[in-house]
Amino acid sequence: MSEDCIFCQIVAGDIPGRTVYEDDTVLAFLDANPLSPGHTLVIPKDHHERLNNTPADVAGEVLSTLHELVPAVESAVDAPASTVAFNNGEVAGQEVPHVHGHIIPRFEDDGGRPIHALVNDRPDLSEDELDAIESDIVAEQA
Ligand code: 5GP
Ligand code: ZN
Numbered sequence: 001m002s003e004d005c006i007f008c009q010i011v012a013g014d015i016p017g018r019t020v021y022e023d024d025t026v027l028a029f030l031d032a033n034p035l036s037p038g039h040t041l042v043i044p045k046d047h048h049e050r051l052n053n054t055p056a057d058v059a060g061e062v063l064s065t066l067h068e069l070v071p072a073v074e075s076a077v078d079a080p081a082s083t084v085a086f087n088n089g090e091v092a093g094q095e096v097p098h099v100h101g102h103i104i105p106r107f108e109d110d111g112g113r114p115i116h117a118l119v120n121d122r123p124d125l126s127e128d129e130l131d132a133i134e135s136d137i138v139a140e141q142a
Contacts, residue, residue, distance in 0.1 A: 002047040007098035011045045021069055025061045028069055031102070035112075038077035038105040042066050049097045051088050066101050079105030085115065 001008040010017040010029060017029035020040060031039040042065050048054040054062070066084060074082055083104045087094035106112055125133075 002098070005047055005096075005098050007043050007096055007100065008047050011043070020073075021065060023061075025058060026065045028065060036077075036079070036105045036107065036110060038073045038079065038103070040069060040073050040103040042069065042101040042103070043098060048099050050094065050099050051086060054099050062099070062101055066103065070103055073103050074105055077105050079107055081106040083112070083115070
């Protein structure tokens with residue numbers, strides 16, 4: 001537990017949360033400032049700042065919980081779709097530094113936008129630049 005982490009305090013029961021799923025590793029609860037009805041956060045109970053610091057088995061539990069909850073959340077609020085995403089790191093908009101996946105139910109004409117609208121200007125990358133990025137990412141995993 002990280003003492004000054006809001007989500008660790010929710011896990012510990014020190015701050016109330018509207019829990020929708022819990023097991024030994026994972027907690028899911030309603031977002032206190034929802035972007036839509038049913039906006040749900042899925043977190044590991046242990047404090048890991050972002051996906052990069054999260055052990056693979058724990059990340060797998062978070063993902064499988066997201067997989068279980070997405071249809072339940074959509075059905076509960078009668079949503080035909082959802083945006084499922086992580087703000088992974090401060091520059092990407094992560095405000096709470098305890099890794100969490102968002103399930104944001106989406107509705108017809110909700111005025112929301114797709115992930116493709118995250119940036120204003122897309123980079124104009126050449127085929128060579130794309131090739132270089134491809135091989136760099138492959139090399140990073142070696
Ligand atoms: P982030 O920007 O870090 O990806 O998202 C953090 C989310 O946590 C926001 O959607 C925000 O509304 C939610 N949040 C922040 N503080 C609390 C809290 O104390 N309780 C709950 N349930 N959600 C919170
Ligand atoms: Zn934490």
